[in-house]
Amino acid sequence: MKIELAESYGFCFGVKRAIKIAEENRNSATYGPLIHNANEIDRLKNDFNVALSENLDSFRAGDTAVIRTHGIPKQELSTLNERNVNVIDATCPYVTKPQQICEEMSAQGYDIVIFGDESHPEIKGVKSYAIGNVFVVNSPSEIDGLNLREKVATVAQTTRKIEEYQQIVGKLMADHKEVRVFNTICNATFDNQDAVRDLAQKADVMIVIGGKNSSNTKQLHSIAKEYCQDSYHIESQNDLQSEWFSEKEFCGISAGASTPDWIIDDVISKIKSLTNS
Template sequence: MQVKMAKNYGFCFGVKRAIEIAQKNKDSLTLGSLIHNPKEIERLERDFNVRVQDDVGAIESHSSVIIRTHGIPKNDLALLKEKGAHIIDATCPYVIKPQQIVEKMSAKGYQIVLFGDANHPEVKGVISYSSTPPLVVNSLEELQGKKLGKKVTLVSQTTKQTPKLLEIANFLITRCAEVRIFNTICNATFDNQEAVRELSQEVDVMIIVGGRTSSNTKQLFHIAKEFCTDSYLVEDFNDLDPAWFRGKRLCGISAGASTPDWIIEGVREQIAGF
């Protein structure tokens, strides 16, 4: 089986930075999973004793706590400070940006519209900085019929697709007196998505490697599926099914921003051997 890798894939700047921070701070806790890749989380716990704690209330005073790449809600951060925790901030700078925008614009009286998944930790963290009631929508359809203010600020989860953000922006512009639009989709996300869009039109089968709970990985998979019907999402080589590759000539591979090279290489080697 011939294999072709996407032009851009795998670890982004924010994830690389977070992994390096975790490895330098052995025996620490992370409030929630540091990144959305269970295999890499297992490696950090096994090799560096960096453990996940999902309940901020269960963290003991003066513990060393790493803030996940997706950030945490403002109240959780305040609670950690009250506990006297040693806070090590691994929040991606691209996530800090929408937090700051939401805090600033809501203080000026703007209604916040956030394009994203309401259940995603990044989104929960960002909207916690809003002093006005925020509106979170995952599609243009979800926005239609919602009550909108005269002054609106639009931001996006960092891993969303730019064309869909533009759809929402156009909708708001025709219905609100004032709309402030901030493109908070990170460059790495855009580059990875464009690379998948291009490669999935060339190949017979497409494999996306990454955590199943990773937003940016799922976005890559949805884009691949648009252009290549035989597209599959796997966490590592154990998820590969030889039947997917029968009668196929060329396989494309991409990976989410929180997928380490050692997992990607394992998938590539397995497919090349079919």
């Protein structure tokens, strides 16, 4: 069976940067998972003694707290600083940007619409920077019925699909005199999405590797599924099932922005052994 990797996949700039920061800060702890990949987090713990704490109160004066790539709410960042915790910011700069936009635009009197998942840490963080009216929508249909004023500014979760964001803006501009559109979907997301779209049109089975709670991996899987019915989202080689490859000739592979190469390599080896290719 032919196995082909997407032209663009896996670790993005922000994830690479955050891992480098974590590796440079041995004996620290991240507040929440640094990236959405449990295997890589285990590696940082084992090789660099970078722990993970989900509890803000576990950080005391003098501790080093590494801020996850997705960022954290403004109030929590203030709390860490007030406690004299040594804060090392590994927030992806592409996430810092929508945080700043939210803060600036709401200060200028715009109502804010965030396209994203309200329960995702990135969006919890971005939303916390708005000081006025702010609404989070997870799909274009959720725009209908929002009680927005005349001037609206909008940002998107870095990992969302541009097509849905365009629909959201289309709806907003039909009803509002001014819409300030900030395209905060990151280029790595675009590149990985374009590449998975191309590959899924050729493949008859698609494997998309990434954490189950990784937003960008879920988007990649959803795009793959549009073009290739037999598309699967897995976290590691342990999730592979041999029947997926029965009577298939072309397996396409992509991986989310928080998926390290060593996991991808393991998956490819396992597929080869399952298919004797």
